[in-house]
Amino acid sequence: MPEYTVLAVLSVVATIAVERWWLRTGLLRTAQYWLSMAIVAFFMVLTDGWLTKLSAPIVRYDEAQTLGVRVPWDIPVEDFLFGFSMVTLTMLLWVRRTRADGTTQGSNR
Template identity: 40%
Template sequence: MSYTVAALLGVAGALVADLFVLRTALVRRVVFWATYPIIIVFQLLSNGILTGRHIVIYDPDAILGLRIAYAPVEDLLFGFAMVLLTLSVWVWLGRRGVQPGPRAGEGSKLLRRLRR
């Protein structure tokens, strides 16, 4: 399987998990898309260093050949899938009270005190 196919399957899987399995619907939120460019900047920076210095080398037959900051465009797809799935699981667990702190969206005890 090529890296391109794997990256596309990763995006599809993350979208299915976000929208239908976990039902967190992060991709429907403005805040997700407003903050995602921050992740892209740092992803391109790290990918550019790793691929530009030939620390990571891709098989030309496994990628499309389009590159951004030395890294194959598939890395952006893979990064999107990884971030979306991680955040979706985090929000899903937080809504179920799995984390020891405040539930997702409640804020910290300090912030609640300051609001009073």
């Protein structure tokens, strides 16, 4: 399996494992989380699609390091996996931190 693909899949597995066995925020079970991920995915398609479009790429990938699956607008599927991991882990840590501090999302410190 290509290296970039392996790392992308491992990032998702690691993120879910961190939530399941360490942070335990319950965030992945909320509608707010999935709505925010839909918003992130929308903007990711716009920006990543523009950056990776095969007709005039700004960012190029070594095709030997990916599966070669590009959905929509020529975006490598691995980008969605890494995007999920980065955004989800950030949100998980944010929720954990605000709960530990006793703060709420909208409060000013």
